[in-house]
Amino acid sequence: MDPLLLAAEWWWLAPVAAGGVAAGAVGMGRRRTAGGRRLEFDAARLDLRAARQKAVQSRMAVKLARADVTRLSAERSARRATAEQVAGAKRMLRIKESDAKAAAADVRAKQVRLSAARAxxxxxxAPRPLERLQGEHDAVVLRWMQYETDPGLQIAYPAMTDVKQPATAEYLRAAGRAVDARRAADGTAGPAEFAAYRDAVSDLERAFEAAEHAARVRAGEETPSPGSAWQDAAQDMLNRSTEAIDRAAGAAASALAAWNERRRPDKR
Known part of the structure; x- marks a missing residue:
């Protein structure tokens, strides 16, 4: 089994053997695969093909939505359609046009990725693309393990290991997805498996950065991102509301029980 996969599944044992796990995660898991030099390029080419297909479908959807607006507008003139139907068709057209713009931008991004992968x-x-990607995965996990195994970091940034924190919980979910994608891509991976693993590692890196930023904000070392303060306040309010509801429900149940007890006739 890949040592990183084992470390990811048994990360809670890391404080017992921190040094060995950290060294093993970096030093192991580097077995070479047969070929695979063009794997990243082939995955990027596959991404571009899918993006172009989506762009074509998006443009077709815009044409259909525009035709629907024209038809309903004509029927509205003939009093066979309502103003609400015409307005709804126009809203749908705007949505489809936005989707088409996003799809076109995605094609341009995928073209840039293909050029980078070719170069x-x-x-x-040299190390193969899959090995390089596994190294990036290892690096993120090692950064996370430092917060798990270093008592000083645990004290300074307790939010990094608190699964009740949304950013930490999201990191752990991303870590699980990355482990699954690594298993699927291990050995003789094809372009599709490599692309899925590449995207999972990218998601993992972003999730770790978000969790680390949130932990440092809670420690007073960094400024909250725009909107995060409002989200934290909303979450705290929701938690307090839930606790208040629970307390009210408990008090109501106790009052009802006491009332029933008073109404019960005395047994002689």
Missing amino acids: AIPAPR
Whole structure:
């Protein structure tokens, strides 16, 4: 089994053997795969093909939505359609146009990724794309393990290991998805499996940065991102409201029980 996968599944044992796990995660898991030099390029080409197909579908959806607006407008003139139907068709057209713009932008981004992947095809003796990606995965996990195994970091940034914190919980979910994608891509991965693993590692990196930022904000070392203060306040209010409801429900149940007890006839 890949050592990183084992470390990810048994991360709660890390404080017992912190040094060994950290060294193993970096030093192991580097077995070479047969070929695979063009794997990243092939995955980028597959992404571009899918993005272009989506862009074509989006443009077709815009044409259909525009035709629907024209039809309903004509029927409205003939009093066979309502103003609400015409307004709804126009709203749908705006949504489809926004989707088409996003799809076109995604095609341009995928073209840039393909060019970068073409330029990054490794030399015959250089690490393969899958190995490079596994190294990036390892690096994120090692950064996380430091918060798990270093008592000083645990005291300074307790939110990093508090699963009740939304950013920490999201990191752990992303870590699970990355582990699953790594299993699927291990060995003889194809372009689709590599692309899924690449995206999972990217999500993991973003989730870790978000969790680390949130932990440092709670420690008073960084400024909250725009909107995060409002979200934290809303979450705290929701938690307090839930606790208040629970207390009120408990008090009501106790009052009802006391009332029933008073109404019960005395047994002689």
